[in-house]
Amino acid sequence: DTGVSQNPRHKITKRGQNVTFRCDPISEHNRLYWYRQTLGQGPEFLTYFQNEAQLEKSRLLSDRFSAERPKGSFSTLEIQRTEQGDSAMYLCASSSALAGAPRETQYFGPGTRLLVL
């Protein structure tokens, strides 16, 4: 078990460019979450997948953001036409959610730090 991995770890881009981040969850984890963390704040929920289905999106996820999880394994988060306000740490987490189980622990990756100039 190698843990959750994210690539790239850092990304610097110019305003208006598109960026794509990748998350590889712990193998066989059926749920995958994306969070965004700005300086001095805790992470905020963006969206989550159960297997390949995207089941919920936060209002924070504007139309410029899109996430996919083809085949229920890795996930990508794309930001189109980046803005300076998109600068943040983007965290991915995965979990193994069992129906009826009261506890679901999310394990996080190292994050991707995005800086939009």
Add this chain to the structure above:
Amino acid sequence: AQKITQTQPGMFVQEKEAVTLDCTYDTSDPSYGLFWYKQPSSGEMIFLIYQGSYDQQNATEGRYSLNFQKARKSANLVISASQLGDSAMYFCAMSANYGNNRLAFGKGNQVVVIP
């Protein structure tokens, strides 16, 4: 909606001493989970401990224990025998125990352990 409040300023703690980090929460969900995560300067969120709202006993994991007071809606983290490697941000989070278990985080507590 779920809300987590962490209001302590940054804390300095002597190595080998214990430290308590405060967390209060608000939710209308009857069943929920409370989590503490550690975030060192590298950025990764490390899971520390979990407490279920119906758990009868306070959770413990090694040097970490959770002081859960349901009536007061508080879930304070106690780190015993602090080590230099404990220097980090600590986040309290909660989730509802059904459907989408997205985590709602507080703003975190900064802890610096001094030798």
